[in-house]
Amino acid sequence: MLAARPLPPDPDIARSGAVHTLVAELRAMIAAEGLVTGDSLPTERELSERFGMARNTVREAIGVLRAYGVIEVRPKVGAVLINRHLSAALDVFSFQLSISPETFADIQGFRQLVEVNLFDALAPHLTMADLARLEAQNAAMLAAPDVAACAAADYAFHHALVAIAGNATLRDVYRIMEPVILRLMETGKETRGRDMAHASHAAIIRALREGDRLAYQYFMADHLHQGLGFFTATTPEAAP
Amino acid sequence: MLAARPLPPDPDIARSGAVHTLVAELRAMIAAEGLVTGDSLPTERELSERFGMARNTVREAIGVLRAYGVIEVRPKVGAVLINRHLSAALDVFSFQLSISPETFADIQGFRQLVEVNLFDALAPHLTMADLARLEAQNAAMLAAPDVAACAAADYAFHHALVAIAGNATLRDVYRIMEPVILRLMETGKETRGRDMAHASHAAIIRALREGDRLAYQYFMADHLHQGLGFFTATTPEAAP
């Protein structure tokens, strides 16, 4: 079962076959007919008839397009064009995202970079409803029955914070990091307890409510630094 | 509206159906059996028998995994695990037909958030060689023969900047966004010329060399704001 081959001499993905050609033809057809987001493709049977291929082959090609975030197929209505390429690409990227110490460090560093400096992107969109939701999520963290639920609530708080900024790319990036962040938070909860995180969140919310940029940055940096501290102690290699 | 949804983080994508569950099960199987790059999966017929699904369904799931860059299927050999999810993500994102103005603004906003605040993550790792390379790339942008090459050099500059921070995950995310950033830069070059970008880059490098955090933030924000400004000013209605 274990492959003994050194490495495939053909690094190229299969560029032949009916499915691949059909994907290319569909792409060309979309471009030729000027279809835009929201338009729908013909039915599978019609496509199979038009291109002279079996419906299973058409389905496989459509599956590729769906995995690529180009179309979204709804039963009875057909395949409609969507604009979710980046989300799909990030999904693909994160499919095998390993939960390793390096990834932990990367993502925690990314969170510091983003969340501490998020205030300016956040403030213009912030509403009272947002603040109420953040407080509800913070309360839910305290009421969580176990560590996993607590970590989930913690993640929900930060994800909601990021979502308020209204940047779909940033939200997608956070979404793909969710499993890693959850693991990170669970470990943190086990070592530090949840009260500290709750207090930090409350301070962050207060700073947001008062529009205090410096206070927000201070509390957020402090909050994230707590999470970073525990695990840098467990990673031997953090240099160059 | 805030009903306690247990698990669906993204209700957009279809998270049901035999194909999706099989993808998840295959993913779990790979993790459970500790399969690594080079190992091979059972045959389609064996999988269909083991999971009680038709071979066509198994094929669709395998097609998804192949589109995700997780496996590469060779005739007679079967599906072997590969480690190409990053390049697969690049393929996915390059596949897109048209880039919407929303995506442009979105990614530019993401870049602002990241790159403007990158200084603190950058400074500890910055070396003289890094500065020299940045200057070389900036010079290359000026010497580029055409707009595409100029945009490529521009992207190389920013990618190198992000890479210096030493965050591999962030660097990969930037690589995934490369096609869109390139398109963005090409359009910018056509309207604004390259001298302005070159001057901004030079100012950024100077700020880095002098360790001037505020100057770096100022010039980077200005630089990225130019790119955003042109685009928001010239957002035409998408091709109907």
Add this chain to the structure above:
DNA sequence: ATCCCCATTCGTTGGACCAGAATATGGTTA
């Protein structure tokens, strides 16, 4: 306008055939 029924469409299944590659087989020769 509302409700109900039906036709259409996707989702999935089971089976079939074909081309090609890996392997076993058998014959040939040193």
Add this chain to the structure above:
DNA sequence: TAACCATATTCTGGTCCAACGAATGGGGAT
């Protein structure tokens, strides 16, 4: 006998076909 090469066999993926179930949108009846 043993090494070697050509052939036959046997998998495996790639494609196609026919069919059924479930869900849903639309059209007709009220």
